[in-house]
Amino acid sequence: MSLNHTATAFSIGPIPIHGKLILAPMDGYSDLPMRLIARQFGSCISISEFINTIDIKQGHPHLISQITFSETERPFAYQIFDDNPERMLEGALKLRERNPDYIDINMGCSARNVANRGAGAGLLKDPLKIGRIVESLVKHLDVPITVKIRLGWDVTTLNYLETSRIIEESGASAIAVHARHRKQQFSGSAWWDAIAEVKSQLSIPVIGNGDVKSLADAERMMALTGCDAVMIGRAALGNPWIFSGSQREEQTKTELLRMIESHLHLNVEHYQKIGIVLFRKHLTHYLRGYLTTPQIRRHIYSIENESELYETICNLVNQPDLMENA
Ligand SMILES: Cc1cc2nc3c(=O)[nH]c(=O)nc-3n(C[C@H](O)[C@H](O)[C@H](O)COP(=O)(O)O)c2cc1C
Numbered sequence: 001m002s003l004n005h006t007a008t009a010f011s012i013g014p015i016p017i018h019g020k021l022i023l024a025p026m027d028g029y030s031d032l033p034m035r036l037i038a039r040q041f042g043s044c045i046s047i048s049e050f051i052n053t054i055d056i057k058q059g060h061p062h063l064i065s066q067i068t069f070s071e072t073e074r075p076f077a078y079q080i081f082d083d084n085p086e087r088m089l090e091g092a093l094k095l096r097e098r099n100p101d102y103i104d105i106n107m108g109c110s111a112r113n114v115a116n117r118g119a120g121a122g123l124l125k126d127p128l129k130i131g132r133i134v135e136s137l138v139k140h141l142d143v144p145i146t147v148k149i150r151l152g153w154d155v156t157t158l159n160y161l162e163t164s165r166i167i168e169e170s171g172a173s174a175i176a177v178h179a180r181h182r183k184q185q186f187s188g189s190a191w192w193d194a195i196a197e198v199k200s201q202l203s204i205p206v207i208g209n210g211d212v213k214s215l216a217d218a219e220r221m222m223a224l225t226g227c228d229a230v231m232i233g234r235a236a237l238g239n240p241w242i243f244s245g246s247q248r249e250e251q252t253k254t255e256l257l258r259m260i261e262s263h264l265h266l267n268v269e270h271y272q273k274i275g276i277v278l279f280r281k282h283l284t285h286y287l288r289g290y291l292t293t294p295q296i297r298r299h300i301y302s303i304e305n306e307s308e309l310y311e312t313i314c315n316l317v318n319q320p321d322l323m324e325n326a
Contacts, residue, residue: 003218003230003245009044010205010228013144013173015075015101017229019044021218021243024209024233025079025104025148028281032068033266037259038236039073042243044229046073050106050120053082053091065271067098074101077146081106083118085133092137102144102173105133107163110150110182121150121182124163131166138171148176148209151194154183164198164206176207176231186234196225207231215245238285248286253317260286261310268306276304283313290316 008016023030023038025047030038035046048066055063069076078095080103082088092103107130109120116122123130130147137145147167152158158181167175177198179190190210199206208227212218213235221230232242239248240259248256263282268275280301284291291297296316303309 003042003215003222012045012075012102012146012205015144017044017075020222020229021215022047022207022229022231023236023243024231025049025106026233026237027109029237031065032070032073032270033263034240034282035073036070036266037240037263038243041240043232043236044075046076047104048076048078050079050081050109051091051095052119053080053084053087056080056091056094057087067095068270069098069100076100077102077104079104079106079148081109081114081119083122085129085136088133089136089140092141096141096143100143102146103137103141104146104148104176105137106148108148108150108178108182110185115182121153124150124153124159124182125157127159127163127166130163131170134167134170134172144173145171146174146176147172148178150178150180150182151191152181154181157181158194160194160198161201164202168202168204172204174205174207174228175202176209177227178231179208179210192221192224195221195227199226199228205229209233214242214247238282238288248288256286257314257317260313264306264310276306276309287313287316 003020008018009020010017019042021043022045023035023043027049030049039046051066078100080088080091106120107123109115114120134145134147149163151160164175177195179192179194195208205228207229208221208225209231212221212230212232218230221227236242241247241251264279267279271278300312303312
């Protein structure tokens with residue numbers, strides 16, 4: 001099965017999607033540089049990090065780097081989150097002015113400061129509100145609206161069949177299902193059977209998500225659940241090759257360094273001065289197995305110049321006593 005082919009695999013409203021693997025939205029990670037790289041390897045859609053519609057209203061200073069996207073990323077979606085339906089509509093209308101292909105609503109974030117105020121996965125506690133939010137965005141925006149959910153708030157409130165039905169009936173064009181409940185955060189195993197249940201009751205495309213760590217996993221998820229596409233999150237960190245079916249561990253040192261150089265450079269271009277600092281979290285993933293002592297880590301993380309950082313990384317990776325593919 002080819003999961004990153006060029007024929008239309010499915011559609012989000014009128015938008016044809018040419019592939020089945022999607023980089024998951026990840027706050028602090030799935031920014032323009034990471035999305036551009038994932039797209040080179042076969043991720044078929046770009047979705048922004050989640051955007052707080054309070055920040056849109058107040059004009060948060062970080063907003064501009066969060067909302068910038070490249071024309072080459074189309075289809076591109078903004079993902080929004082909040083607990084207030086009016087503010088969400090206002091924020092979505094504001095983002096619409098920047099001409100995204102569609103808008104996704106986050107109903108899955110488990111972080112305490114988001115979910116406990118009723119945003120993200122907090123919305124799963126109020127299915128009627130979910131319906132109101134989706135209906136209002138569908139009514140007032142001329143681009144497709146999609147939603148990303150979890151299975152429920154906790155193991156006693158697994159309401160994914162109810163919420164996904166409401167989401168479809170309210171006019172959403174697709175749904176992504178992270179197959180965990182909120183209380184699980186990211187622990188335990190994702191329950192793929194729930195994705196199959198959602199798929200069996202909906203007509204809109206269903207995107208499966210949770211614990212996909214390889215192309216083989218993605219194929220298994222699709223075979224087991226019948227989902228239309230697969231979203232990959234954590235396994236893509238420091239590992240964009242996953243979208244083309246290989247893994248970081250399979251790359252040569254030359255390819256690893258090429259990728260680090262290119263990602264670092266995109267980060268500096270996008271974020272300018274703070275690009276290097278913001279790249280450190282990616283380095284933790286790219287250099288797994290190489291940052292073997294606290295001293296090495298401290299040294300790498302203290303460098304503030306792009307070429308000096310890259311040169312130091314080259315020296316580290318090319319040390320003869322380190323494993324070929326650590
Ligand atoms: C660091 C991090 C940030 C995340 N931020 C978002 C986000 O902004 N929006 C969202 O819908 N999900 C977010 N998620 C959840 C992922 O999109 C995905 O649902 C989750 O990681 C499960 O998929 P995985 O097992 O492939 O990682 C985030 C996850 C991580 C690890």
